Amino acid sequence: DTGVSQDPRHKITKRGQNVTFRCDPISEHNRLYWYRQTLGQGPEFLTYFQNEAQLEKSRLLSDRFSAERPKGSFSTLEIQRTEQGDSAMYLCASSFPDRFYGYTFGSGTRLTVV
Amino acid sequence: TQLLEQSPQFLSIQEGENLTVYCNSSSVFSSLQWYRQEPGEGPVLLVTVVTGGEVKKLKRLTFQFGDARKDSSLHITAAQPGDTGLYLCAGAFSGGGADGLTFGKGTHLIIQP
Numbered sequence: 001d002t003g004v005s006q007d008p009r010h011k012i013t014k015r016g017q018n019v020t021f022r023c024d025p026i027s028e029h030n031r032l033y034w035y036r037q038t039l040g041q042g043p044e045f046l047t048y049f050q051n052e053a054q055l056e057k058s059r060l061l062s063d064r065f066s067a068e069r070p071k072g073s074f075s076t077l078e079i080q081r082t083e084q085g086d087s088a089m090y091l092c093a094s095s096f097p098d099r100f101y102g103y104t105f106g107s108g109t110r111l112t113v114v
Numbered sequence: 115t116q117l118l119e120q121s122p123q124f125l126s127i128q129e130g131e132n133l134t135v136y137c138n139s140s141s142v143f144s145s146l147q148w149y150r151q152e153p154g155e156g157p158v159l160l161v162t163v164v165t166g167g168e169v170k171k172l173k174r175l176t177f178q179f180g181d182a183r184k185d186s187s188l189h190i191t192a193a194q195p196g197d198t199g200l201y202l203c204a205g206a207f208s209g210g211g212a213d214g215l216t217f218g219k220g221t222h223l224i225i226q227p
Contacts, residue, residue: 004156033214042202042217043157056214091156100164102147103215105156 004106006092012112013082020078021109025094032075033103034067035091043091049075050097082113118205120218128226129195135188135221137203142183144206147215151200160188193225 005024013019025032030051035043046065047057051072060066064082069075079086089110093103118139127133137146145164149157161170163179163186170177174197176189190197200222204215 035214035217040219042204042219043215045214045216048214059214093156100145100162102149102159102162103157104159105149107154108156110154 004092004094004104006090006106006109008109009107010110010112012114015084015113016081018078018080019082019111020076021090021092021111023075023077023092023106024073025075025092026104027073029094029096029104030072031095031097032069033093033095034075034077035093036061037089037091037108038087046077079111082111084113087111087113118203118216118218120201120203120221122221123219124222124224126224126226127193130192133190133193133223135190135201135203135223137186137188137205137218139184139205141205141207144183146179146183146186146206147204148177148186148188149202149204151202151220157202190223193223195225195227198223198225 007022011019033048034046036046037043046060047067049069052069064080067077089108091105091108093105095101095103121136145162147162148160150160151157161177166181166183168179174191178187200220202217202220204217206215
């Protein structure tokens with residue numbers, strides 16, 4: 001298994017544009033998480049899926065943020081009408097649904113809004 | 115909102131010295147994890163602790179979970195330059211994972227040769 005893959009690694013976009021990031025989790029993991037990390041901070045939880053069901057989305061930062069996991073495999077995170085404050089590292093992680101297991105994170109997508 | 119505090123925020127020591135990093139919360143964790151993160155990369159899991167009082171060792175790293183499951187520590191013996199990085203603790207406050215993991219701000223560790 002190649003681990004958790006995120007694409008793209010880097011994205012530069014103009015303010016007001018929409019962006020979409022993709023995450024491919026470890027195939028055996030049925031939980032998938034999205035986090036955001038800004039400079040000097042730890043990762044901040046956004047949302048998570050168990051299989052294709054989005055079980056928590058109240059922590060998404062605004063209604064401009066949305067996530068999908070249509071077939072319970074890969075997931076996408078979309079940000080509409082990007083703002084400069086959206087500039088951050090967006091991290092995806094996957095895991096088994098058990099507190100004994102840790103998360104496996106991808107390398108992240110670094111978003112810069114200019 | 116459950117908060118998780120790490121200390122110190124920054125630590126720079128010489129190779130060969132020992133160090134301890136702390137992670138504290140006012141709430142009880144169902145489990146706690148430590149991660150190490152390098153610049154431009156995602157965090158990498160070091161250990162998961164679940165039982166109060168639990169101690170786990172990973173080579174020169176010793177992780178301890180407090181008896182009340184509200185705090186944890188990471189001790190590094192004879193630190194090496196390769197230990198340099200951002201150390202993050204992350205707690206789960208519900209066994210079902212509905213809250214996701216709550217991360218601390220991290221401890222930036224620099225080991226100077």
